[in-house]
Amino acid sequence: MAQIEKRTTKDGKTTRWRVKWRDGGRRDGEWNGETFDYQADAKRFKALVDANGNHRPSPEQLAEHGFGRLAPAPAAAPIDEPEAMTFRQYALAWLETLTKPSAETKRKYLERLEKHVLPTLGDLPIAGxxxxxxxxxxxxxxxxxxxxxxxxxxxxxxxxxIFRASCLPGEDEEPPLRTYNPMDGLALPDGPKFERDFLETPEQASILLTAAYEVDPEAADLLLTKLACGLRWGEVAALPPEAVRKHLGTIEIRQVLRKVERRWVVEPKPKTRNGYRQVPLHPLVMHVVNQRAEKAVDFVFCAPRGNHWRYEDFYDWRWVKIRTLAEKRGLRGHMTMHGLRHSLLTLLATEGLDLPGLKGVAGHAQVSTTMDVYVHHTTAHHEPVRRIVGGFLEAGIRAGEEQRAASIGRAAEYRGRVHRAARQVRPTGARP
Incomplete structure (x- = not known):
C-alpha cells in the first residue's frame, strides 16, 4: 500500500506531500513516487496507486483523474504525414509556441485541456x-x-x-491541416446563468461581519478590509505593513499574492499598471488596519503559522464557517469572497461616485470593465421610481378613482333594480 510523507523545507514555510510505494507491493519492488503541493492531490493519487495494485496508474487513468501532467509525453507525429497528427499532438505543440501568456497561465490552459478536452478529442486526427x-x-x-x-x-x-492555428500554414510553410475552423458557428450550449450574490444593504453587511467576528476576529479584520476597499484576494492577503498610510488615510497596493506553478507566491508589483493604486479607508477601518500594521512583520493579515493566508486554507477553515453562520441568520444567497468586491463597487456606483474614481478604486484599465462586470442592479432605485411615477400620474389616478367609484355605484344600483323586479314576477313557491 502506498504511503504519504509530509515534507517541509528548511525555512519551515513550504510544505509538500510525497506519495511513495514499492512496485507491485512487494518488499523487493523498486521504490516509486510523486510529490504534490497539496495534501488533497496526494490522497487522490495514493488511492489511484492502491487501486492499481501498487503500480503507477496508466496515462488514461492519470488524464481521467486530472493528473495528465504526470503522464509520459506522446510521441510526435511524422513530419511528412501532417494529416495523421492528432488533436493532442497539435494542441501540445501549439501551447509551446505561445509567448504572451505567463507560465502559470499556460499551465492552466494545459490543465483544462487534459481534464476536459483530451480525454474525448485527444486521440482523434485534428483534420477529421x-x-x-x-x-x-x-x-x-x-x-x-x-x-x-x-x-x-x-x-x-x-x-x-487551436483550430484557427490549424487553418494556417506552418512555420516552415507546411500546408494547413484544416480548411476551416469547426468552432465557427458552434453555439455555446444553454445552461443555468447565476447572478453573483452581493451585499446590498447595511443589514446584510452587518449580518456577515457579525458572524465573521464570532467565528474568528483575525479573519474578520481581513474581510472587513476587503469589503471596505474592494480589494482582490491577492491584494488584501499580501498587504505589507508599510503599505498602510495612516497620515493619508489610505493603503497602497504595491504587491500581490499570485498562484504560480500551483504555489502561492508574493510578486513585488501588481499585474497591470492600473493595479498599483492608493485606496481610501474609512477612519474606523483605518484604525483596525493600522493597529495590525504596527504589530505586523511581513503581512498585515497572517495565517495561524505567521505567513500569509493561502486562499484555499482561508476558504475552507474560515469563510465556509462564516458564510454558513450568516446564512442561518438570514443572509441571502451563496455569497463568495469575491462578491465583497462586487458589493463595494456596486454601492459606490449606486451612490453616484464618478466613473474615474470608481475605476481607480477597482484598479481597472477600462471603466467599462467596472460597469459591465462589477456593478449590479439593486433595489435602491425602487422608491425614487415610485415617487416619480406617482407625481406624474397622481392627477390621473385621482380622476380614475372618482370615475371608478361612480361606476361601481351605478352598477350596484342597477343590480338592485334587477333584483327587486325579479322578486315581483317570481311565481309563488318558486325557489330563488
Whole structure:
C-alpha cells in the first residue's frame, strides 16, 4: 500500500506531500513516487496507486483523474504525414509556441485541456474533427456539471485558437491541416446563468461581519478590509505593513499574492499598471488596519503559522464557517469572497461616485470593465421610481378613482333594480 510523507523545507514555510510505494507491493519492488503541493492531490493519487495494485496508474487513468501532467509525453507525429497528427499532438505543440501568456497561465490552459478536452478529442486526427463532434463534446461537459462560463473559457482560451492555428500554414510553410475552423458557428450550449450574490444593504453587511467576528476576529479584520476597499484576494492577503498610510488615510497596493506553478507566491508589483493604486479607508477601518500594521512583520493579515493566508486554507477553515453562520441568520444567497468586491463597487456606483474614481478604486484599465462586470442592479432605485411615477400620474389616478367609484355605484344600483323586479314576477313557491 502506498504511503504519504509530509515534507517541509528548511525555512519551515513550504510544505509538500510525497506519495511513495514499492512496485507491485512487494518488499523487493523498486521504490516509486510523486510529490504534490497539496495534501488533497496526494490522497487522490495514493488511492489511484492502491487501486492499481501498487503500480503507477496508466496515462488514461492519470488524464481521467486530472493528473495528465504526470503522464509520459506522446510521441510526435511524422513530419511528412501532417494529416495523421492528432488533436493532442497539435494542441501540445501549439501551447509551446505561445509567448504572451505567463507560465502559470499556460499551465492552466494545459490543465483544462487534459481534464476536459483530451480525454474525448485527444486521440482523434485534428483534420477529421467535425462541428457535430464538438457539439457532442460540449453536451458531455454540460452533463458532467460544468458551468456555461467554464465551457466558454475553454472555448475562447484553447479550442478556438487551436483550430484557427490549424487553418494556417506552418512555420516552415507546411500546408494547413484544416480548411476551416469547426468552432465557427458552434453555439455555446444553454445552461443555468447565476447572478453573483452581493451585499446590498447595511443589514446584510452587518449580518456577515457579525458572524465573521464570532467565528474568528483575525479573519474578520481581513474581510472587513476587503469589503471596505474592494480589494482582490491577492491584494488584501499580501498587504505589507508599510503599505498602510495612516497620515493619508489610505493603503497602497504595491504587491500581490499570485498562484504560480500551483504555489502561492508574493510578486513585488501588481499585474497591470492600473493595479498599483492608493485606496481610501474609512477612519474606523483605518484604525483596525493600522493597529495590525504596527504589530505586523511581513503581512498585515497572517495565517495561524505567521505567513500569509493561502486562499484555499482561508476558504475552507474560515469563510465556509462564516458564510454558513450568516446564512442561518438570514443572509441571502451563496455569497463568495469575491462578491465583497462586487458589493463595494456596486454601492459606490449606486451612490453616484464618478466613473474615474470608481475605476481607480477597482484598479481597472477600462471603466467599462467596472460597469459591465462589477456593478449590479439593486433595489435602491425602487422608491425614487415610485415617487416619480406617482407625481406624474397622481392627477390621473385621482380622476380614475372618482370615475371608478361612480361606476361601481351605478352598477350596484342597477343590480338592485334587477333584483327587486325579479322578486315581483317570481311565481309563488318558486325557489330563488
Amino acid at each position: 474533427i467535425t462541428r457535430r463532434m464538438l457539439r457532442e463534446w460540449q453536451t458531455g461537459l454540460i452533463a458532467a456539471g460544468l458551468s456555461r462560463k467554464t465551457i466558454a473559457n475553454i472555448r475562447g482560451e484553447s479550442m478556438f485558437p
